Amino acid sequence: MRLPFLKQVATFDHGIHPVYHKETGSLPIRRFPFAPKLFVPLSQHIGKPAIAAVRVGQEVLRGEIIATPDGLFSLPIHAPATGVVEAISPIASDSGEMEMAITIRVYEADSQEVKVRNPHNLEDLRGAELAIVMQEIGVAGKGGAVFPTHAKLIPPPGTTIDTLLVNGAECEPFLTCDHRVMLERAKDVMTGIKYARRVCGAPRAIIGVEDNKPDAIAALEAALPADGTVSIKVLETKYPQGAAETMTYAILGREVPVGKRSSSIGVIMNNVMTLAYIGKLLPSGEGMTERVVTVAGPAVARPGNYIVPLGTPLRFLLEWVGARSNASEVILGGPMMGAAISSLDVPITKGVCGVLAFGKTEVEPQRSYPCIHCGECLSACPKKLNPTQMGLLAAKREFEAMADRFSLGECFECGCCSYVCPSHIPLVQQFRIAKSFLKDRERAT
Amino acid sequence: MSQPIELRAAPHQHIGRDVPTIMRNVVYSMLPICAFSVWQYGLSAAALILVVTASCLVAERITNHFSGTSSSLSDWSAAITGIILALTLPPAFPLWMGAVAGFSAIWLGKSLFGGLGQNPFNPALVGRAFVQAAFPTAISTWAPAFAPHRFGEFIPSSLAAPFMSPPDIVLWAKQQGVDAFTGATPLARWKFENVSATSMDFLTGHVTASAGETSAILILLCGLYLAVRKFLDWRIPVAVLGSVALVAWAFHFAQPARYPTPAFVLLSGGLMLGAWFMATDMATSPVTPRGIWLYGALIGILTVIIRYFGGLTEGVMYAILIANAAGPLLDQFNQPRIFGDDRNKS
Numbered sequence: 141m142r143l144p145f146l147k148q149v150a151t152f153d154h155g156i157h158p159v160y161h162k163e164t165g166s167l168p169i170r171r172f173p174f175a176p177k178l179f180v181p182l183s184q185h186i187g188k189p190a191i192a193a194v195r196v197g198q199e200v201l202r203g204e205i206i207a208t209p210d211g212l213f214s215l216p217i218h219a220p221a222t223g224v225v226e227a228i229s230p231i232a233s234d235s236g237e238m239e240m241a242i243t244i245r246v247y248e249a250d251s252q253e254v255k256v257r258n259p260h261n262l263e264d265l266r267g268a269e270l271a272i273v274m275q276e277i278g279v280a281g282k283g284g285a286v287f288p289t290h291a292k293l294i295p296p297p298g299t300t301i302d303t304l305l306v307n308g309a310e311c312e313p314f315l316t317c318d319h320r321v322m323l324e325r326a327k328d329v330m331t332g333i334k335y336a337r338r339v340c341g342a343p344r345a346i347i348g349v350e351d352n353k354p355d356a357i358a359a360l361e362a363a364l365p366a367d368g369t370v371s372i373k374v375l376e377t378k379y380p381q382g383a384a385e386t387m388t389y390a391i392l393g394r395e396v397p398v399g400k401r402s403s404s405i406g407v408i409m410n411n412v413m414t415l416a417y418i419g420k421l422l423p424s425g426e427g428m429t430e431r432v433v434t435v436a437g438p439a440v441a442r443p444g445n446y447i448v449p450l451g452t453p454l455r456f457l458l459e460w461v462g463a464r465s466n467a468s469e470v471i472l473g474g475p476m477m478g479a480a481i482s483s484l485d486v487p488i489t490k491g492v493c494g495v496l497a498f499g500k501t502e503v504e505p506q507r508s509y510p511c512i513h514c515g516e517c518l519s520a521c522p523k524k525l526n527p528t529q530m531g532l533l534a535a536k537r538e539f540e541a542m543a544d545r546f547s548l549g550e551c552f553e554c555g556c557c558s559y560v561c562p563s564h565i566p567l568v569q570q571f572r573i574a575k576s577f578l579k580d581r582e583r584a585t
Numbered sequence: 586m587s588q589p590i591e592l593r594a595a596p597h598q599h600i601g602r603d604v605p606t607i608m609r610n611v612v613y614s615m616l617p618i619c620a621f622s623v624w625q626y627g628l629s630a631a632a633l634i635l636v637v638t639a640s641c642l643v644a645e646r647i648t649n650h651f652s653g654t655s656s657s658l659s660d661w662s663a664a665i666t667g668i669i670l671a672l673t674l675p676p677a678f679p680l681w682m683g684a685v686a687g688f689s690a691i692w693l694g695k696s697l698f699g700g701l702g703q704n705p706f707n708p709a710l711v712g713r714a715f716v717q718a719a720f721p722t723a724i725s726t727w728a729p730a731f732a733p734h735r736f737g738e739f740i741p742s743s744l745a746a747p748f749m750s751p752p753d754i755v756l757w758a759k760q761q762g763v764d765a766f767t768g769a770t771p772l773a774r775w776k777f778e779n780v781s782a783t784s785m786d787f788l789t790g791h792v793t794a795s796a797g798e799t800s801a802i803l804i805l806l807c808g809l810y811l812a813v814r815k816f817l818d819w820r821i822p823v824a825v826l827g828s829v830a831l832v833a834w835a836f837h838f839a840q841p842a843r844y845p846t847p848a849f850v851l852l853s854g855g856l857m858l859g860a861w862f863m864a865t866d867m868a869t870s871p872v873t874p875r876g877i878w879l880y881g882a883l884i885g886i887l888t889v890i891i892r893y894f895g896g897l898t899e900g901v902m903y904a905i906l907i908a909n910a911a912g913p914l915l916d917q918f919n920q921p922r923i924f925g926d927d928r929n930k931s
Contacts, residue, residue: 158598313598385924395925468591475597482592498597509604509660510702515818515872523924528872529916547923555596562603563702569594 149351151376152386154522156556158313158379158476162352164436165316167444169324173460174221174246178451179231180206181241184489185280186287187213192242198225203256203427206242215278215288218427220449221246222255232483234472234492241487244451258425262335268294271339277421278428279490283307283382283411286491289418292408293339299403304342305391306333308349308356308412309375309382312474315494317434318412320445322349322356325416326363332415333370335422340408345370347412348391352377379476380554384409386522398550413493433488437496439467448488455484457495466499476555509563517557517567523550527557527567534570539577548574604701607867608661610816614807615668615862621803622796626676626728627735629743630796636680638667640687648696662701666690669862670709672797673855673902674716677728677740677754681747682720689715706909707866710902717902723751727793729758729766770794772854772898781845787852794854801852808861817865820874824881825860825888826851832889844893856888859901869909876915883915884908 183189190207200206200219207217223246230238246252260273274290281287295301306329310318322329333345349357351374364370373391375381385396387409394405402409413432421428430450436443441462448457454470471478472492488495517527530542530551542548548571557567622630645663649656657663670690674683690712698704717724728740742751758766767774770793771782786792790800798804812819829851836844850856864870864884871880884904891900 156600158600389924397927398923398925400925469593469597470590471595471597473595475595477595478597479595480590480592480597482590484590496597500591506599506603510700512604512607512702512867513870513872514607514867515877518872518874518921524921525923526873526920546920547926550923550925553595559596559598560600562600562607564599564603566594568596572594 149374149376150348150390151378151381152390152522154520154524154556155378155380155386156520156559157377158559160352160377161314161436162316162319164314164434164443164445165319165353167320169320169432169445169447172446172448172452172457174252174449175452175456176246176248177226177453178220178223178244178246178449179241179453179485179487180217180220180244180451181231181233181239181487181489182207182217183239184217184286184450184491185215186285187215187291189240190214190217192228192240194225194228194242196225196227199223200225200244201255202252203254203429205427209275212275213288213291215280216276216427217242218256218278218429219244220429220451221252222250223247231487232485234479234481234486234489236482241451254426254429256427259423260425262423266338267341268339270335274335274339274418274422277418277426279414279417279421281411282413282417282431282491282493289410289414290339292410293336295340295408296401296403300406301340301342301403301408302344302406303392304333304337304340304345305388305407305409306345306347306412306415307382307384307387307409308347308353308360309387310353311350311377311379311382312476312478312494313379314436314496315434315474316436317432317445317493319353319356321413321416321432322353323359325420326359328416328419329360329412330363330365330370331419331423332417333419334365335418336410336415342408343369346391347372348375348381348387349373350375350377350381379556380522383522383552383554385552398547428490431488431490431492433492434494435461436494437471437498439464439497439499450488450490452488453484454481454486454488454495457488458484458497463497464499467497468500469498471496471498476559477553506564508565511563511565514562516560516562520556520560522554522556523552525551527571531557531565531567531570534574539574542571542574543578548578551575604662605660607816608665610814611665611811611862612661612668614811614816615665615672615797617807618672618797618800618803618858619668621790621800622672622676625730625790625799626740626796627732628738629728629735629740630676632680632739632743633674633676633678633683633796634668634671637671637674637683637687638664640684641667641670641691644688644691644696648691648700652696654700657701660701663691666695666708666712669858670712672858673709673713673795675724675727676796677726677742679723679745679751680743681745682716682723685719686712686716702868704868705913706906707863707869710863710906713902714906726751726754727768727770728754729761729763730791730793730799732758732761732763734761766793768793770854770898771849772892775845775849775853776892776898781849782853784848784852792853798855798858801857804857804861808857811861817861818870818877820877821865821870821881822860824878825864825885826856828882828885829856829889832886836889836893850889850892854892854899855901859888859905860884863901864905864908869912871912871916871919873916873919873921875919875921876912879915879919880908880912883911
């Protein structure tokens with residue numbers, strides 16, 4: 141509820157105010173060293189995996205394409221370092237399943253300059269033509285969904301995009317990589333916005349930033365283009381402000397209709413770091429070989445924001461930042477939606493915005509109680525669902541009723557319900573199980 | 586990273602407030618009301634609160650034992666039931682009847698349905714309804730406040746032996762030198778004698794009433810504490826008191842001679858305690874936004890109707906119990922509009 145006499149910042153209804161732990165926001169981005177071996181998965185994006193274009197024993201140059209895209213909804217993979225291909229084999233992935241990856245042994249003595257560039261004359265390109273050039277640099281969404289950016293920017297047939305929304309909310313606790321990128325690479329962000337708008341045809345762009353990042357807002361303001369087509373909207377610091385639905389509502393007052401994409405209401409949204417990388421890489425034709433990652437959490441001795449080569453194994457990363465001896469849980473992403481990983485051999489990929497390490501005490505399981513119908517989850521759910529009822533149905537394994545009567549499919553798993561539940565009922569966790577159960581059954585029939 | 590990796594599903598953070606925290610704070614918020622009651626009625630009130638609460642805890646523990654579950658006393662919910670129940674009973678209610686009320690509250694009101702969170706009715710009110718039916722005389726026998734020797738001796742009816750008729754309180758009050766005591770509550774005096782008490786009497790607790798229902802202002806403050814700290818849903822007391830005020834005002838406006846002022850209706854009887862501490866019971870109130878408002882309004886309207894047109898002088902208890910029963914239905918028909926849903930835009 142917003143009252144007229146309080147400070148007015150754009151926001152959405154419901155949501156939560158977790159403890160933010162954004163201490164790394166004051167630390168400048170630093171470059172991370174190369175691991176002796178990099179493990180580069182062929183699928184670092186949603187869509188078809190890339191096809192390996194190198195063989196074992198072949199020397200590769202940093203920035204060289206080592207796997208080619210399989211169609212429009214796919215991306216090429218570039219060598220993150222100069223070295224030699226040691227293996228093309230399955231490795232552990234964040235999903236827990238094995239995935240094909242190219243292992244590169246890095247040449248230690250090499251300067252690791254990006255040697256392969258492929259500049260285009262971009263100024264004449266618009267729409268799908270520009271998208272195809274954009275595909276060559278291999279950028280996927282950096283917020284976590286890892287949709288191939290060039291494909292996301294092409295409006296579906298019959299839709300007109302009036303606004304490009306740039307997501308700089310970074311509402312997950314601990315994560316500050318978007319914050320630092322907005323602060324240190326505001327020019328890249330603006331360049332990226334320019335090209336993204338040329339692909340999707342949006343006459344204007346609005347950057348949404350939570351009000352806990354005043355320095356980033358100031359840096360962006362200083363870099364805004366003079367023609368006034370790009371503006372900044374300051375948003376309330378509240379989770380999940382950075383979700384597509386909530387941010388679109390907070391900035392434009394439009395609700396994404398149930399079962400439809402944002403493009404149906406004239407909006408395309410990109411993460412601010414995605415656009416910063418497009419702005420940095422597209423003019424030179426350089427491939428995506430690294431990304432900024434927040435490494436933080438109570439069990440990390442030297443937290444910060446690092447430019448990490450893609451394919452860096454977590455074991456090397458955590459050793460280098462000094463994981464404490466009590467570290468027992470490692471999360472890729474933020475603490476609200478990120479996934480705990482089962483192996484430290486999992487590498488950094490294009491969608492990893494954060495690596496968090498927690499000690500044993502911080503993740504101690506809590507005693508759970510029966511649902512007391514306090515309704516806190518209803519007051520937290522940004523989609524205005526009824527997690528109380530869905531939780532009771534999930535306990536009885538009535539998954540169909542959850543979907544049919546309580547719109548389970550609309551849940552985007554932000555985790556607010558589980559966060560507020562005083563009975564420690566694993567609500568969103570049960571919803572995920574219910575969804576995958578229904579999906580599996582649909583596939584089977 | 587010497588330890589084995591732990592795998593948990595997101596979210597990995599929690600707000601840090603759990604069921605015992607909420608329940609414990611509700612208990613804390615009722616302590617001032619208990620203290621005031623003891624100050625007014627002395628030993629009898631203190632013993633009543635202790636006996637009723639203890640019998641609730643014992644009943645809960647016995648249930649745990651026979652159902653093979655671990656002790657649920659640490660969630661503090663049985664303690665809440667006990668204290669609320671004690672506060673709704675007459676201050677000199679025979680202690681053995683208080684124990685009966687405590688056991689029936691937990692067993693009939695809660696354990697029977699599966700314990701914490703599963704009960705459709707507020708267990709404290711189930712206990713009170715039970716003794717209202719079982720001991721109709723004792724439950725409407727009131728005691729004088731501020732008797733001179735209240736800390737030195739029990740009001741005699743407190744110590745009545747089981748199944749014996751309790752000694753007469755009015756007689757005892759005369760011996761104590763409390764002459765003004767008539768043994769009737771303001772609601773009864775209004776209903777049967779058409780005499781209205783002043784708002785000041787209610788605010789300061791100088792009325793004949795149940796152990797914890799005398800000072801409207803104290804209950805209001807304690808309730809506000811819970812509302813501010815978000816341990817109760819402020820919408821429920823606002824809906825209850827708002828609808829009572831509205832309906833009472835409508836009656837008073839139509840026939841000022843026959844119906845009392847809204848202030849009298851708001852401050853008298855168990856309304857304040859009911860609105861802040863019983864209607865707000867999480868397990869038995871709706872969760873949907875519109876359902877919550879309707880639930881509160883239903884309690885308010887029923888309270889006034891029972892008081893004005895029913896055989897009883899007080900209607901809060903049955904109003905809440907009826908609304909408890911209607912709660913699931915109110916939720917069912919008032920599911921919130923899902924974000925982005927155009928089908929039934931409200």
